[in-house]
Amino acid sequence: MKAGFIGAGSMGSLLTGSFLRAGAFSPSDLTVATRTRSKAEALAERYPGLVVAPANILAAQDQELIFLCVKPLDYRSVLDDIRPALRPEQTIISITSPVTIAQLEAIVPCKVAKVIPSIVNEACLGASLFMFGSRLAAADREALMRLFSAISRPVEIPEQEVRAASDLSSCGPAFMACLLEQFIDAAASTGMDRQLATTLACEMLFGTAHILQSGFCSPEQLQKRVSVPGGITAAALEELRRATDGAFLRVLQTTHEKFAEDLRKVERSLRP
Numbered sequence: 001m002k003a004g005f006i007g008a009g010s011m012g013s014l015l016t017g018s019f020l021r022a023g024a025f026s027p028s029d030l031t032v033a034t035r036t037r038s039k040a041e042a043l044a045e046r047y048p049g050l051v052v053a054p055a056n057i058l059a060a061q062d063q064e065l066i067f068l069c070v071k072p073l074d075y076r077s078v079l080d081d082i083r084p085a086l087r088p089e090q091t092i093i094s095i096t097s098p099v100t101i102a103q104l105e106a107i108v109p110c111k112v113a114k115v116i117p118s119i120v121n122e123a124c125l126g127a128s129l130f131m132f133g134s135r136l137a138a139a140d141r142e143a144l145m146r147l148f149s150a151i152s153r154p155v156e157i158p159e160q161e162v163r164a165a166s167d168l169s170s171c172g173p174a175f176m177a178c179l180l181e182q183f184i185d186a187a188a189s190t191g192m193d194r195q196l197a198t199t200l201a202c203e204m205l206f207g208t209a210h211i212l213q214s215g216f217c218s219p220e221q222l223q224k225r226v227s228v229p230g231g232i233t234a235a236a237l238e239e240l241r242r243a244t245d246g247a248f249l250r251v252l253q254t255t256h257e258k259f260a261e262d263l264r265k266v267e268r269s270l271r272p
């Protein structure tokens, strides 16, 4: 299967690298075009055989899959570049939440899927969020999910839930890293070696995710199991609950407000 990638920033590089390391593509299956050519050339250097296209249209032409890995307000110019090369049998995979499937289907003649990856897909972990356009047949949907299963756990979601789902799946690693950093800072402030604190914190987070993901216990049960009534963890959990009360409601309110603003900007930029 041949695929073109437009955009070789954080996510374009992550997806190409993860797919190649997982063996889902060979380097010669991939063509990458991006604004700053040196970023695509760095990928070709790392994965010999990967093709660098000097123009966006050349990364779209004759590809079965075309990944759009640019920011929402860059869609207009990328779509204008590639539209003359697009054919109905090709599939565009958009990885950004504020550009809707309906907007893309109104502009391009091909099939459209929205797939929101996560930075943790770099380690072939975490979910990828799937939303399918009306032109994809069942076989196309299955093939796409199979492809992403090489680097993630594909999960289909309704498009209207993309913000909250992305908050958990894609913004979540940053939120958890922020909390972990504060935890490490606090441990280091007691005189503990920072590197040791970081190792212990990372092992703890990985183990916690594993035990919760395996269904061994729920988040609520886990807290109960670690807290002996009247013990140290129980007292500290009370303090943590007080300190973080409503924090994630405010976090999601912030993401939703920013998303509404982005939707308005994208709507203006994609108007015919």
Ligand SMILES: NC(=O)c1ccc[n+]([C@@H]2O[C@H](COP(=O)([O-])OP(=O)(O)OC[C@H]3O[C@@H](n4cnc5c(N)ncnc54)[C@H](OP(=O)(O)O)[C@@H]3O)[C@@H](O)[C@H]2O)c1
Residues within 6 Å of the ligand: 006, 007, 008, 009, 010, 011, 012, 033, 034, 035, 036, 039, 056, 069, 070, 071, 072, 074, 077, 078, 095, 096, 097, 116, 117, 118, 119, 170
């Ligand atoms: N970061 C995440 O964890 C994450 C997770 C899920 C989804 N996403 C979505 O992924 C998208 C890309 O995010 P990112 O973090 O990869 O951004 P990024 O690092 O800024 O990468 C965007 C890339 O697009 C290139 N570009 C911009 N305009 C272009 C054009 N007209 N033609 C060709 N290439 C162009 C940029 O080129 P330059 O190098 O010249 O700037 C850059 O390499 C965003 O829409 C974001 O919402 C991100």
